[in-house]
Amino acid sequence: MAEKTYPMTAEGKKKLEAELKELKLVKRPEVINRIKVARSFGDLSENSEYDAAKDEQSHLEDRIKQVEEMLKYADVVDADSVDPNEVSIGKTITFTEVGESDSESYTIVGSDESDPLSGKISNDSPIAKALIGHKKGETVSISTPGGKFDVVINDVKAE
The missing domain is CATH 3.10.50.30 (Transcription elongation factor, GreA/GreB, C-terminal domain)
Incomplete structure (x- = not known):
């Protein structure tokens, strides 16, 4: 079965590559740091900062996977x-x-x-x-x- 392709312009591909770099090199470390700080507050069962940071991490990782998939199967239209x-x-x-x-x-x-x-x-x-x-x-x-x-x-x- 053929993989889904993602038609895009060359400009669109460059924007996705820049977004992926930002997500991995900037956003991911920020979220990991927030999780560390929230953990230091103690009891995780009632720690809303920890829960919020974990939710953000989940959304971030989903977007990274989505962008990686789109770039992997990019069909740049000339x-x-x-x-x-x-x-x-x-x-x-x-x-x-x-x-x-x-x-x-x-x-x-x-x-x-x-x-x-x-x-x-x-x-x-x-x-x-x-x-x-x-x-x-x-x-x-x-x-x-x-x-x-x-x-x-x-x-x-x-x-």
Whole structure:
């Protein structure tokens, strides 16, 4: 059975590598130190500082495993290797909903890089899934939880 891959941009991979380094070299030692200090307070059965530090350690270790997995199976998408007019991860797409005059622009990124407030949408989002593989000038139907609508792809740019 093939392992799950994690599509991402080169920038997204660099950010994950930096996060992993921070988690292992900074955060992990801080949490270990907090556990040591909390242990020194004595009775662990009623030691909320100890419990909180152990919970934080558990979350931290889970995130380290998750990031290591994502990096191990990273599928870095090179937007420049795809047809310049074709929608793919790593490209910024400008489109207009049919019947509307205002256009919208989004950069399609891997799911861990997603930040809709800054215009970066996950390749797993309904909009990105519908647009990927289509080209500038095409009309595409997009189904979202809020309903179905058609858009015209106005521009496709590699970032």
